Amino acid sequence: MNFLRRLNYGACRGDECDTPAVPHSFALEARDVRFVYPRSSAYVLDGVTLSVQAGERVALVGPNGAGKSTLLHLIIGMEQGYAGAIEVYGHPAHECRHRVAIVPQRSTVDWRFPVTVRQVVMTGRYVHLGWFKRPRQEDQDRVQDALETMDIVELANRQVGELSGGQQQRVMLARTLAHDADLLLLDEPLNHVDIGTQELIFHTLERLTADGKAVVVSTHDLGVLTVHFTRAVFLDRRVIADGRVDEVMTPETVAKAYGFEFHKDYVP
Numbered sequence: 626m627n628f629l630r631r632l633n634y635g636a637c638r639g640d641e642c643d644t645p646a647v648p649h650s651f652a653l654e655a656r657d658v659r660f661v662y663p664r665s666s667a668y669v670l671d672g673v674t675l676s677v678q679a680g681e682r683v684a685l686v687g688p689n690g691a692g693k694s695t696l697l698h699l700i701i702g703m704e705q706g707y708a709g710a711i712e713v714y715g716h717p718a719h720e721c722r723h724r725v726a727i728v729p730q731r732s733t734v735d736w737r738f739p740v741t742v743r744q745v746v747m748t749g750r751y752v753h754l755g756w757f758k759r760p761r762q763e764d765q766d767r768v769q770d771a772l773e774t775m776d777i778v779e780l781a782n783r784q785v786g787e788l789s790g791g792q793q794q795r796v797m798l799a800r801t802l803a804h805d806a807d808l809l810l811l812d813e814p815l816n817h818v819d820i821g822t823q824e825l826i827f828h829t830l831e832r833l834t835a836d837g838k839a840v841v842v843s844t845h846d847l848g849v850l851t852v853h854f855t856r857a858v859f860l861d862r863r864v865i866a867d868g869r870v871d872e873v874m875t876p877e878t879v880a881k882a883y884g885f886e887f888h889k890d891y892v893p
Contacts, residue, residue, distance in 0.1 A: 647715025
């Protein structure tokens, strides 16, 4: 899948993106979601149920292979064929993708594609504009605002493949800001980025949730949970624990999620 189509997978045409949110609905609701990859017999997700309200900043926590990325891909439509139900603002997820934007894992994107930073960020506007219409002044303004927010204006005409990992991640989040989605999904956004970029990402997410957006971030970095998230969902094919970070961040939960045995009487 090429660079631009991967970033906009499942996006509706600009004239189709008018499905309103159901009043008082969750930003995201998954009910008994099960998923198996083709030619495999093992469940990647096995009965996952969770809900996210507008204004929440939720960490989806677990080891590699726990199903975190798979769940995000199902929400955005990058994977299909699951059992159960996934709803976005009260509608089946496939009817409401204009309200969702994803920052994919940086390692899954082919950064050799010949496209500039500004062009990548503009792809976030395609959900409003459509693929074959020229950007309006409103679109240009939204892109400029996103570049400024992520402090990458001076990189706007650079090829994305020339940038550092931290700069590329800023570009991906700027694209999401230009999209102006109500539900933001970030897949391991902290991998291989500098401290300055990490802090800018968190500051931006805090501002977005304060404005009523919902944010779900997959991570295996336990150190950021208590400072930057309002809630944590520990996942290992199924939900291990779900609640306020200070309630679920326990040695027992971590041991269960990461697959090792915890002994209360152990003395180092």
